[in-house]
Amino acid sequence: MRSRSKKFAQPCSSDDDAVMYTIAVTNRKGGVGKSTVAVNLAAAWAQEGLRVLVVDMDSQASATATLLDELAPDAQTTAHLLVGTASLETIIRPSNRAGIDVAPASKELTHAQLSIVAKTGRETILRRALKSLAGYDLVVIDTAPEHQLGTANSLVAASHVVMPFTPDPKAIEGLATTSEVIAEIVAAELSQVSILGFVQIAYDRRLAVTEEARAQVREAYGALLLDSKIRTNTNFIVCPAWHRDIFQIEKPPRRGCEDFRALASELSERLALRLSSSVVAA
Ligand SMILES: Nc1ncnc2c1ncn2[C@@H]1O[C@H](COP(=O)(O)OP(=O)(O)OP(=O)(O)O)[C@@H](O)[C@H]1O
Ligand SMILES: [Mg+2]
Structure with missing residues (x-):
């Protein structure tokens, strides 16, 4: 079992000191920026000297595509983890x-999730796997839009959840339905996962709908709405194709990097996570 990193100000949970902060990025609505947030949040924290593990639990494998130049067709992935062969x-x-x-994903994850529906402990496979893992300060899990066993495993393994949303009403509806699933998981005593915050994606202050969506989420969820926003930025579209995060590709004025540094800083404050540089104080 790993020892607690000195970078953390306080333990996240008293019954699990293997990985202290495990953050699932989730929303049942597709295309709201989950993979973009998972990868670039991990990159922002890595830039601060933290060791981060990204676990890809989506068979679309968008986070895997951004983080790896290539993945052999016979590579072992989170699909193998779920079925118990790796x-x-x-x-x-x-x-x-x-x-x-x-921890990469592959398209086999779709079948893997179906093949474990009758398996005892099917929702706690990832949580149990992370318990014995050493050497990371943070784990960030990218989840699929549909609520299958991969997502259930992600939410049960997570200490915290971050939910991206766009101005699309369906994305805001996704915050409610995903929050209900989280409440069910906690009620079922599968985990003590809590919501860290909701982050607005594709923010554009010139569009009235952007502020309207923000006001709606603030009214419904109060302080769960994060101050940080990820502005509309076509550089994010390039990341999976180039197999690079925003910090590796963006040229000045680097608005995407700025947005993710601010998001990492705000989440670090909420987690009482001490970073090696002054980003929290900035
Ligand atoms: N701030 C942004 N500005 C413009 N485009 C963005 C922004 N963030 C993400 N995108 C783009 O929006 C698309 C959807 O983003 P992403 O793949 O991260 O969403 P997702 O929620 O993970 O989708 P899925 O539900 O299919 O897994 C991608 O093409 C991505 O590059
Ligand atoms: Mg995705």
Whole structure:
């Protein structure tokens, strides 16, 4: 079992000191920026000297595509982890950025989730795998839009959840339905996962609908709405195709990097996570 990192100000949970902060990025609405947030949040934290593991639990494997130049067709992935033919340690590999390792996903995850529906402990596979993992300060899990066993495993394994949303009413509806699923998981005593915050994606202050969506989420959820926003930025569209995060591709004025540094800083404050540089104080 790993020792607690000195970078953390306080334990996250008294019954699980293997990985202190495990953050699932989730929303049942598709295309709201989950993979973008998972990868670039991990990159922002890695830039601060933290060791981050990104676990890809989506068969679309968008986070995997951004973090790895290539993945062999026979590579072991989170699909193998779910069906029990590979351990988490054996599927983890270094990403193309220092400070981030990745547990990749593949399209086999779709079948893997279906094949474990009758398995005892099917919702706690990832949580149990992370318990014995050493060497990371943070784990960031990218989830699929549909609520299948991969997402259930992600939410049960997580200590915290971050939910991205766009101005699309369906994305805001997704915050409610995903919050209900989280409440059910806690009520079922599968986990003590809590919501860290909701982050607005594709923010554009010139569009009235952007502020309207923001006001709606603020009214419904209060302080769960994060101050940080990720502005509309076409550089994010390039990231999976180039297998690079925003910090690796963006040229000045680097608005995407600025937005993710601010998001990492705000979430770090909420987690009482001490970073090696002054980003929290900035
Ligand atoms: N701030 C942004 N500005 C413009 N485009 C963005 C922004 N953030 C993400 N995108 C783009 O929006 C699309 C959807 O983003 P992403 O893949 O991160 O969403 P997702 O929620 O993970 O989708 P899925 O539900 O399919 O997994 C991608 O093409 C991505 O590059
Ligand atoms: Mg995605």
